Amino acid sequence: MSELRGACIIGQSGGPTAVINASALGVIRTALDTDCITRVLGAANGIQGVLEDRLYDMGQEDAGELELLRYTPSSALGSCRYKLAEPSQDDTDYRRILEIFRKYDVRYFFYNGGNDSMDTCNKISKYMQSVGYACRVIGVPKTIDNDLWGTDMTFGFQSAVDIATDTIDRIHTTASSHSRVFIIEVMGHKVGHVTLHAGIAGGADVILIPEIPYDINVVTDVIKKRSAAGKTFTILAVAEGAISKEDAKLKKKQYKAKLAQRKYPSIAYELAAEIEEKMDKEVRVTVPGHTQRGGSPCAYDRVFATRVGAKAAELILNEEYGYMVAMRNGETVKIPLEEVAGKLKYVDPQCGLIQEARMIGISFGDK
Numbered sequence: 001m002s003e004l005r006g007a008c009i010i011g012q013s014g015g016p017t018a019v020i021n022a023s024a025l026g027v028i029r030t031a032l033d034t035d036c037i038t039r040v041l042g043a044a045n046g047i048q049g050v051l052e053d054r055l056y057d058m059g060q061e062d063a064g065e066l067e068l069l070r071y072t073p074s075s076a077l078g079s080c081r082y083k084l085a086e087p088s089q090d091d092t093d094y095r096r097i098l099e100i101f102r103k104y105d106v107r108y109f110f111y112n113g114g115n116d117s118m119d120t121c122n123k124i125s126k127y128m129q130s131v132g133y134a135c136r137v138i139g140v141p142k143t144i145d146n147d148l149w150g151t152d153m154t155f156g157f158q159s160a161v162d163i164a165t166d167t168i169d170r171i172h173t174t175a176s177s178h179s180r181v182f183i184i185e186v187m188g189h190k191v192g193h194v195t196l197h198a199g200i201a202g203g204a205d206v207i208l209i210p211e212i213p214y215d216i217n218v219v220t221d222v223i224k225k226r227s228a229a230g231k232t233f234t235i236l237a238v239a240e241g242a243i244s245k246e247d248a249k250l251k252k253k254q255y256k257a258k259l260a261q262r263k264y265p266s267i268a269y270e271l272a273a274e275i276e277e278k279m280d281k282e283v284r285v286t287v288p289g290h291t292q293r294g295g296s297p298c299a300y301d302r303v304f305a306t307r308v309g310a311k312a313a314e315l316i317l318n319e320e321y322g323y324m325v326a327m328r329n330g331e332t333v334k335i336p337l338e339e340v341a342g343k344l345k346y347v348d349p350q351c352g353l354i355q356e357a358r359m360i361g362i363s364f365g366d367k
Ligand code: F6P
Pocket: 014, 015, 081, 114, 143, 144, 145, 187, 188, 189, 240, 293
């Protein structure tokens, strides 16, 4: 058992998922039962709550109500999107975090989130070491985007895929009544994991993801060929970060500037306008948006989040810190935070899933 006694803080950050609370519950319950942890504090809105000294005493919460967290979607503690500066450039936030940690004698910090959250964990862990303040940090990975490097999957992803698939399914049943093109825009930030999986599961005819830049003429050709074959409608699953071949050649800054000038609310609407301009077809856009992060978590994610929460708890008991819990080949493992921080996991355009999708006739708009 750890010699280091003190309070622990649990925080949730980034875009919530349907299942983020189930893993938080695993950590809270273990922490409450762990001798070396004297008090369990929940940070309101992640690291922002720490900076603003907004902390809940989880030990005072009703046990029955805490148990409800297992089924409660979205982040019960509240979330934030707050990026800490490099401490070498500006250490104001770190000094404040240290002040709060000292105030409550915080010796354990668990942070539940995606890429930026693992970066926050890594920075805090290193800063505390650099100032000689003993504090154990553990990252717990969640994001619907599944873009966290080092883990085969993130929890929240499967629930989001189910919701996006359900949207595509519903469009399918109405699409057959019209001679139209339907575009469903799927979340995923800079990567296409959710779109790829939901697109295949929902039977999309075209899937556009950021990792495979598209050519609008290839997309319109697919629609024409389908019409010629007597298929009246075409369904496109489009990742919110999908990009054309032309735009993919731009430098990051140029592309950002172009996006800032975009006259449409998002890529799906831009594509819709382009398709309507190029061919005599009506196009309709559906954006499930934040519904993909809400509602009841799927069974897979509940099991996954429980396993990850339990593994995080095991790391506390074994006194292993500075890690993110990951899932590799069906097993929970620990990965050093510094290996994970700041790295994105993209869809590999050559992966088996893409090859198989191409074989059954799905177009990725590239050739
Ligand atoms: O990172 C999760 C995510 O849902 C992305 O898929 C999406 O781009 C982003 O968050 C949306 O963020 P916000 O909730 O700030 O609109």
